[in-house]
Amino acid sequence: MIAGSAGNVVVWGVWFVAAFACLGSALAVVSFANPFFSALALIGNLASLAVLYLLLNAEFVAAAQVLVYAGAVMVMFLFVVAYLGGEADAPWAGGPSWQVVGAIAAAAAILVEIVVVIGVAAGDGLSNEGDISSAFGSPAEIGRLFLTDHLLAFEVTSIVLLAAAVGGVILGHHSRRVDDPAVGGRG
Amino acid sequence: MLGPDITWYLVVSAILFSVGALGVLLRRSPLIVLLSVEIMLNGANLALIAFSRLHGESDGQVFAITVMAVAASEVVVGLGLIVAMSRRNLALDVDRLNSLRG
Numbered sequence: 001m002i003a004g005s006a007g008n009v010v011v012w013g014v015w016f017v018a019a020f021a022c023l024g025s026a027l028a029v030v031s032f033a034n035p036f037f038s039a040l041a042l043i044g045n046l047a048s049l050a051v052l053y054l055l056l057n058a059e060f061v062a063a064a065q066v067l068v069y070a071g072a073v074m075v076m077f078l079f080v081v082a083y084l085g086g087e088a089d090a091p092w093a094g095g096p097s098w099q100v101v102g103a104i105a106a107a108a109a110i111l112v113e114i115v116v117v118i119g120v121a122a123g124d125g126l127s128n129e130g131d132i133s134s135a136f137g138s139p140a141e142i143g144r145l146f147l148t149d150h151l152l153a154f155e156v157t158s159i160v161l162l163a164a165a166v167g168g169v170i171l172g173h174h175s176r177r178v179d180d181p182a183v184g185g186r187g
Numbered sequence: 188m189l190g191p192d193i194t195w196y197l198v199v200s201a202i203l204f205s206v207g208a209l210g211v212l213l214r215r216s217p218l219i220v221l222l223s224v225e226i227m228l229n230g231a232n233l234a235l236i237a238f239s240r241l242h243g244e245s246d247g248q249v250f251a252i253t254v255m256a257v258a259a260s261e262v263v264v265g266l267g268l269i270v271a272m273s274r275r276n277l278a279l280d281v282d283r284l285n286s287l288r289g
Contacts, residue, residue, distance in 0.1 A: 011190030019199045026203055026226050030210035035218040042222050049229055052199070055190060056240040061232075061248045068255055073225075073262050080266045081218060084273050103212035111205035118197055127192045130243025137248055145249045153249070157256045164260030171267035 011055065018051035039077045046070040058137045188240075196237035203230030215280045217272070221265045228258045 021044060028041035046069045053062035135141045146154045203226055210223025232251045239247025273279060 107209035
């Protein structure tokens with residue numbers, strides 16, 4: 001089947017580009033000295049993840065990823081970095097101390113553990129994907145699940161978001177009152 | 188399914204999670220620690236969506252969207268804390284925040 005194998009090659013190519021962009025920008029986030037460039041690299045990471053989600057037939061999650069993460073959350077990050085005047089903080093400064101060596105060893109250990117656990121637990125069951133209908137990953141299907149099977153998670157999430165919004169306002173307000181000499185100390 | 192099977196997506200997600208963990212352990216700037224936590228959450232999200240595709244059920248995607256909302260809340264509180272730290276003229280260095288050390 002010529003058309004099928006050509007489509008397969010295209011999907012593999014898109015996957016390679018997205019996966020390597022994803023991993024490369026994640027390494028860039030961790031290794032850039034300037035937080036501003038790290039935040040910009042994270043936008044690339046989130047966008048290439050959205051491509052991987054599309055390859056997995058998760059259209060709605062990919063759209064939400066671009067809108068919520070790469071859009072709203074990262075704009076807030078960039079505003080805070082601009083407000084604080086992002087001080088450069090070289091990750092490898094001062095040569096390999098015990099802290100750097102320990103961090104790399106711990107991260108490598110986590111990677112090995114995850115890969116081993118997935119390999120042992122899943123075995124060769126990972127290559128038989130289930131059949132999906134055309135509704136898989138559509139906004140209608142996600143909305144139906146949110147309002148039926150996962151209604152509690154939906155409601156609790158709204159409370160978490162409300163608590164975070166109130167917390168953000170209180171944190172900002174409190175520090176302004178303490179710091180402002182015109183208001184005076186609180187005793 | 189066209190393209191790579193679920194194993195390759197899981198490998199990418201495991202590497203993403205470890206790179207994020209490396210950033211959390213290695214970096215001293217709280218801003219970059221927050222960014223690295225985002226990378227870890229996204230690695231977990233990729234695994235959720237890959238398993239959702241493996242089983243042909245959309246529930247994993249619902250979990251992924253919930254994780255996204257929790258991550259947004261976490262960023263709001265984390266950035267609020269960092270701005271409060273900088274307004275009190277504390278150093279933006281997680282190694283030097285040790286007043287709660289027992």
